[in-house]
Amino acid sequence: MAGTYSQVLIQVVFSVKFRERLLRKDFREHVFKxxxxxxxxxxxxxxxxxxxxxxxxxxxxxxxxMAISDLVRDIKNNSSKFINDNGWVKGKFQWxxxxxxxxxxxxxxxxxxxxxxxxxxxxxxxxxxxxYLDFLEQFYVDYKPEYVFDLIxxxxx
Numbered sequence: 001m002a003g004t005y006s007q008v009l010i011q012v013v014f015s016v017k018f019r020e021r022l023l024r025k026d027f028r029e030h031v032f033k034x035x036x037x038x039x040x041x042x043x044x045x046x047x048x049x050x051x052x053x054x055x056x057x058x059x060x061x062x063x064x065x066m067a068i069s070d071l072v073r074d075i076k077n078n079s080s081k082f083i084n085d086n087g088w089v090k091g092k093f094q095w096x097x098x099x100x101x102x103x104x105x106x107x108x109x110x111x112x113x114x115x116x117x118x119x120x121x122x123x124x125x126x127x128x129x130x131x132y133l134d135f136l137e138q139f140y141v142d143y144k145p146e147y148v149f150d151l152i153x154x155x156x157x
Contacts, residue, residue, distance in 0.1 A: 004064065006063060006064050007061070007106055008061065008062050008063070008064065008103070009047070009059065009060070009061055009062075009103065009104045009105070009106065009108075009109060009112075010059075010060050010062055010068065010101050010102065010103050010104070011057060011058065011059050011060075011101070011102045011103075011104065011112060011116070012057070012058045012060065012068070012071075012072055012075075012099055012100070012101050013055065013056070013057050013058075013099060013100040013101075013102075013132060013135065014055065014056060014072070014076065014095055014096060014098070014099035014100070015054055015055035015056075015095070015096045015128060015132075015149070016053075016054050016055065016093075016094075016095060016096065017094040017095060017096050017150055018096070018150055019054045019055070019096070019128065019129070019149060019150075020054065021053035021054045022053065022054070022089045022093060023051065023052070023053050023054065023056070024053065024088070027083075027086065027088045028051070028053075030086075031079055031082065031083060032049040032050060032051070032056070033049075034078075034079055034082050035049045035056070035058060035075050035079050036049050038074055038075050038078050038079065039058065039060055039071070039075065042066065042071055042074060043063065043066070044060055044061065044062050044063060044066055044071060045060065045061035045062075046058070046059075046060060047059040047060060047061060047109070047113060048113055048116050048117060049116075050116045050117055050119050051119055052119050052120055052123050052128070054128055055128045055132075057116040057119065058075065059109075059112055059113060059116055068101055072099050072101070076095045076099075079095075080093055080094060080095060096149070096150045097150060100132060100135055100136065100141075102135060102139050129149065132148070132149075133145075133148070136148075
């Protein structure tokens with residue numbers, strides 16, 4: 001075979017450090033567009049980036065030559081700097097350590113796109129914590145509950 005051909009779709013999910021509700025509506029769209037630009041600049045395909053006050057979902061067409069960990073590191077580092085440079089939050093903005101990544105077949109693209117597109121309506125009914133743990137269960141990811149979320153002292157999962 002002369003070339004490399006792939007169709008790899010991933011959803012990356014990560015939250016604001018301590019799950020603080022810092023991604024306000026007045027600047028959130030700018031951050032998501034910036035993240036899409038980072039993804040595209042890395043030679044990957046942004047399908048949709050969306051989220052709510054405390055977390056983000058990125059649906060990405062990724063090439064096999066790209067390490068997911070490198071891409072997520074760059075998205076998080078550069079978007080944190082973008083938020084901080086614009087002064088959109090008091091203090092220093094940070095993302096939580098780690099992330100979730102889930103793969104999909106092309107036949108699921110429309111459903112996953114709509115799910116990410118409708119995050120505000122979805123989270124009117126379900127917390128991010130519940131959503132994320134559901135992802136881990138649905139994708140049969142082994143995890144230790146005490147290590148899933150960074151918590152502020154005294155905060156419960």
